[in-house]
Amino acid sequence: MxxxxxxxxxxxxxxxxxxxxxxxxxxxxxxxxxxxxxxxxxxxxxxxxxxxxxxxxxxxxxxxxxxxxxxxxxxxxxxxxxxxxxxxxxxxxxxxxxxxxxxxxxxxxxxxxxxxxxxxxxxxxxxxxxxxxxxxxxxxxxxxxxxxxxxxxxxxxxxxxxxxxxxxxxxxxxxxxxxxxxxxxxxxxxxxxxxxxxxxxxxxxxxxxxxxRRDPPSVGDETGWAFSVPAIDPRSERAAEALLTLGDGRTGTRGSVVVVVPESAPRVLVAGVYRGHGPETELLAAPLWNIIATNAAARGASRRLDLHAGTLWQAVETDAGVVEAAAFASLARPGTMALRARAPADVVSAEQGLLDADTQEAIAGPARVAEDPGSIAAALVEDRSRQDDGGVRLERVAGYTWQAHGDASMPWAEERARSAARHGYERLLRDHRRAWASRWEVCDARIDGDDELQLAVRLAIYHLVASTPADGEGPVGARGLTGDAYRGHVFWDSDSYMLPFHAATNPPSARAMLQYRVARLPGALQEAKVRGRAGACFPWESAEDGREVTPTAATLPSGEVVPIRTGDLEDHIDADIAWAASSYAAWTGDTTFAHGPGRDLLLHTARFWASRIAVEGARSHIHGVIGPDEYHEDVDDNAYTNVMARWNLRAAARVVDDSIHGWEREAAHWQRLADALVDGYDPASGIYEQFAGFSELEPLIIAQLADRRPVSAPLLLGAERVARSQVIKQADVLMLHYLVPGEVAAGSLVPNLEYYEPRTAHGSTLSPGVHAALLARACRPEEALQWLCVAARIDLDDVGATTAGGVHLAAMGTVWRTLSWGFAGLSPGADALIIDPRPLPASWGSLDVGVRYRGTPVRIRIDPAGVTVAPAGPIDVLLAPTGHREHVGSAGTRLVVPEPQGRPA
Structure with a gap:
């Protein structure tokens, strides 16, 4: 039958x-x-x-x-x-x-x-x-x-x-x-x-x-977990490939159609493996494992990414029939990929194997690409068989090895592929699925009442996990491993926006990101000397060896060449790295890191600030900087830079104790500098002036000039007028309330939100999510939801038409933090998990967020009736609104939260 x-x-x-x-x-x-x-x-x-x-x-x-x-x-x-x-x-x-x-x-x-x-x-x-x-x-x-x-x-x-x-x-x-x-x-x-x-x-x-007969495995289609691209659209294909990227933390494979199509830009990228030097440094493209050479052209394709299992399924319509394939990059065995496909017998060509990344031509046998300083080796084990149903089954297992310096081992790549093939496709799939399911156990964020936003949130979390390794060094660029934009360079995006997610959900990944900075501390110390400074000066754009790789100029569409000054003046990167180290230590309680490399980062960045600050009478200043708002350059006393430097100095002074000798006098000096550093705060208005003289600029309100935001203010008004006005690119002063709320004046969040948000063009993808989190903290949930949706859909809607170059990982980090900190109010206390919730949007029934506090996974559910805490083991929690402290066993407990209206942070 x-x-x-x-x-x-x-x-x-x-x-x-x-x-x-x-x-x-x-x-x-x-x-x-x-x-x-x-x-x-x-x-x-x-x-x-x-x-x-x-x-x-x-x-x-x-x-x-x-x-x-x-x-x-x-x-x-x-x-x-x-x-x-x-x-x-x-x-x-x-x-x-x-x-x-x-x-x-x-x-x-x-x-x-x-x-x-x-x-x-x-x-x-x-x-x-x-x-x-x-x-x-x-x-x-x-x-x-x-x-x-x-x-x-x-x-x-x-x-x-x-x-x-x-x-x-x-x-x-x-x-x-x-x-x-x-x-x-x-x-x-x-x-x-x-x-x-x-x-x-x-x-x-x-x-x-x-x-x-090796049919491709089924891929989950659960609501809130399946991201689908139903067709090939030449206008958006490259953005779709970025969104569908398969990642194992070390490698990223763009989700290209399995059959070569003209609109495609397939890529396999490896974290930290670059070619070139200086501003031209870029990620090295590896041979392709996921493209099948065929005898037929693709007429259409449907692709579905199962976020829970990290597996991509696709059905491709060709002139000769349908090709169906399922592929994954093993989270359990980074550097190992697998693909199964079935197709009509006359569709798959006789010659199979790796393809050259640029020409998409077949490569005979294993391959190595090597361009100073890095190299990548790749090998395939492939099996193809005809079936009684008239089709062909193709199974591939790929192995990749790499070296940031020198030659990657071809034999190692071949052995990785052979070892995985011996393990077997089904076991590889089993281990991979379990690894993803285990990660989701902790890091999933669940919204009851908004399926569309729920999927966008999970897509963000998926890419944060897929782009970050869990050991060694973790150089995570602004677009991760999903595209070539920014050449794979590492910015403050990683430290300030991505690392908090990993520190709170998978500490080994956060530690790997910090190890990338720790390993480049000697280079930062040398850079400071070159600039005539003390301590460590980390580069604005960092790549293979940690030297400055920020371009010095750019050519506009008009042909005009304009200077790029961020590498010289955007010094807050030092404090951002120090903050990231402190955040990791707070979530994990990792004393080995805190008393070792973490302390080194704090001390040497503090030394830099001490040499950067100018003491003028009873006050100290920082002249000639660029703040996060990059519409205004070479300004004095940027509030964000100064307050983050002050925080950095104070944090470093606190870690100086009897175990390290010779720093006591410096620590006392740091304290004095921090206390004297101007921050632009006006107690009468509660507003921090963004930089000295900002209040005297033309008082343009971009919210009144643009039909909608985000918007590029320089395109709308002209770069020169923007530079003379109060229009800002992204959150600047407000970043202080986002990163170091304890370092700003109590009660200053709302005045600064009301002043700066209408002046913000949100010209950076970093901005909407920051505002969403702060609006949530200010007990304005509907406005927070508005900007959260903008942040969550930046790549889904391809805002700014830039997703083809890779997804915006930092924006994705702000999406998670809006839920975990903005609404749920989760933060790591010295000896207890702090919970300080805010009202949820009216359309949400509940919010459920997972974190890992001091090694213990815990889920926190917020709903109108209160907070439910369900840890995997006993932990202490501090309910901030009441100051109530409770020891919670593994079975969980229900906490009643007083109405939070009227008590914004």
């Missing part, structure tokens, strides 16, 4: 009743179904058996001992107990308490995917659940923790007696089929396919066949 169309595809998990579905009764011979189940698990299929009977009864009849990479779980005794069966036997899986299960269900986002339990092993503490429906939720959560969503699950039942049947089949996206009699009372939406165990065996056999 031919299976219905809904079943003629590959599933990643099958949940089924034992009694009446897999076997007719407890006395039936289970030999065939056991062999099918073991074979399916060996090919990567995950199976969940449900039964009202106890484990001894079921296992005596089944006796399956699969070896994986697929899993077999036995939910028996009506789901009260769950066992794992593998080659070593059957073992009982611990279960969570009912209270923890209830809290996890309450925290679930409403878009269809289950809320996976946080730090599962730490929270599962006793055996048994309350009812079959709870068991069904646990099944879905368990599969979710493997990176498998409801849309990839097939539920098979006898239409009655299923453990948690209704809860399983009602999960959005699940495919359900009954193999029992049609009159058994099937829930709506369940396919009827009578035939009992015989029909179920056919379904399993079909899934086994699809795996053995």
């Amino acid at each position: 031919t299976l219905p169309a809904a079943l003629r595809r590959r599933f990643e998990a099958v949940v089924f009743d034992w009694d009446g579905t897999a076997v007719s009764d407890r006395h039936a011979d289970a030999t065939r179904v056991r062999a099918l189940m073991e074979a399916c698990c060996a090919e990567g299929l995950n199976l969940v058996l449900t039964s009202a009977r106890d484990i001894g009864d079921v296992d005596a009849q089944l006796g399956a001992r699969p070896s994986g990479p697929g899993t077999l779980r036995l939910a028996v005794n009506r789901g009260a107990e769950v066992f794992a069966a593998d080659a070593d036997g059957v073992r009982l899986l611990p279960r969570r308490t009912a209270r923890a299960a209830e809290q996890n269900a309450a925290a679930a986002q409403t878009a269809g995917a289950p809320a996976s339990p946080l730090a599962t092993e730490a929270r599962r503490v006793e055996i048994g659940l309350n009812d079959p429906a709870d068991a069904a939720r646990w099944i879905l959560e368990g599969l979710w923790s493997l990176g498998i969503g409801p849309s990839q699950i097939l539920v098979c039942g006898a239409a009655s007696g299923s453990v948690g049947r209704d809860a399983l089949v009602s999960a959005p996206g699940v495919t359900a089929v009954s193999v029992g009699a049609a009159s058994d009372g099937m829930p709506a939406g369940v396919l009827s396919l009578p035939g009992g165990p015989v029909r179920f065996a056919e379904i399993l056999a079909d899934q086994l066949t699809r795996r053995r």
Whole structure:
């Protein structure tokens, strides 16, 4: 019998009743179904058996001992107990308490995917659940923790007696089929396919066949998790490729159509591997692994990126038929990529392999690209076979190695590819999905009430994770590994806007980003000497060796050559790096870093500021700088620069103790300089003057002149007039309230918001998200939501038509921080997690944010009734509005928050 169309595809998990579905009764011979189940698990299929009977009864009849990479779980005794069966036997899986299960269900986002339990092993503490429906939720959560969503699950039942049947089949996206009699009372939406165990065996056999012939895996399509590009649009194809980038933290592969198309700009980039020197330094393009050379031209393509599993699926229409492919860059094994494709036999050309990044011509065998100073080596293991269905199955496993200096090892690349191929595609996919699911356990941010914004938030988080390594050095450029814009140079964007996300959710990634700065401290010390300064002077644009690579001039579309002065004058980069180090230490409690390289960064940047500051009588000043607002150059006493320098000096002075000798006199000098440093604050108005003389400029209000913002003020008004006016490019003074709210005057947020926001063109993608966070802190949730949506859609809407060069990672960082700090008010205290929430937008039912405080993962849910704290282990929390401190156990607790109106930070 031919299976219905809904079943003629590959599933990643099958949940089924034992009694009446897999076997007719407890006395039936289970030999065939056991062999099918073991074979399916060996090919990567995950199976969940449900039964009202106890484990001894079921296992005596089944006796399956699969070896994986697929899993077999036995939910028996009506789901009260769950066992794992593998080659070593059957073992009982611990279960969570009912209270923890209830809290996890309450925290679930409403878009269809289950809320996976946080730090599962730490929270599962006793055996048994309350009812079959709870068991069904646990099944879905368990599969979710493997990176498998409801849309990839097939539920098979006898239409009655299923453990948690209704809860399983009602999960959005699940495919359900009954193999029992049609009159058994099937829930709506369940396919009827009578035939009992015989029909179920056919379904399993079909899934086994699809795996053995190497069909591409299914990719999740859950609402809020699937980002889709339904067609090839020549006008936006390169932006789409950036948004669909596959990243493992070390490498980035743009999500190009698997068949070469003229509009495409495919790239594989490796973090920290550059070619050239000085301002011309740029990321080195690696050979391409993800493009199939074909004999047919693409007429259209549909692509879908499963954010939860980091996997890209695409179906490409060609003149000769459809090419379907699924690809991923392994988060579990950085530098390893895999692709599976199926196509009509006459579509795939005989010659396969790596392609040259620029010419897109085939490369015979492994390849190495080397251009001083860096190099990248790549190798492929490829298998292609014709199938009985008339198609070709193509499987690729790629291995990359690299060197920032010198030659990358070709043998290492070949061995990486061979080792991964020996591991097997299905195991690679399993490990990759689990790695992504594990990261999402902590870092997901859930908004109840806005599916469109929810997807944009998750896309932002996905790219932050995919662009940042978790070990070694992490040089994260403004566009990460999604494109060539800014040549892959590292700016303050990484330290001030991206690192906070990693420090609070995955500290090893934040530590890697800081290690990039630490390793370049000697270069910064030398640069300061060249400039006649003390301490360390970090470059505005940094690349391979940490020397200044900022261009000194640019050519406008008119042909006019204008100087670029940021490399000479935008000195606040030193304080931004020091702040990033302090932020990491506060979230993690990493004393080894704080007392070692972190302290070195603080001390040497403070020395720079001490040599940069001019003492004039009783006051001290910083002359000739560019602040974050880059519309005004060579100004004196920029408030942001001065206050960040003051913070830097004070923070450095605090770390000088008896363990380091010879710094005491300097520390005292730093304190005096900090106390005397002017900051432009006017107590009468509560406003910080952006720089000396700003209030005397032409008082243009850009909000009144532009129909909408963001807008490029120089294009609208002319660069010269903008420089003479109070129009600013992006948050400047307000960045102080964003980064160091404790360093500015109490109550100054609202006056400065009201003064500076109407004057801000938001000409930088860094600006909308900062304003969103600060408006949230000011208890103006609807205005905050407006700018949050702008920040979240900068790349989705290709604001400014620049996404083709890569996504704007720093803007994505501000999206996350608006939720975690702006609304939820989460910050790391010295010995407690501080929670200081603000009102949510009226359209949101709740906000759920995950962080990791001092090594403990914790989820915080904000809703109109209060705050729910659910950590993976005991932590202390401080509820800022009341000053109430509470020790919270792993089961979580509910805290009542007083109405926050009228108490903006």
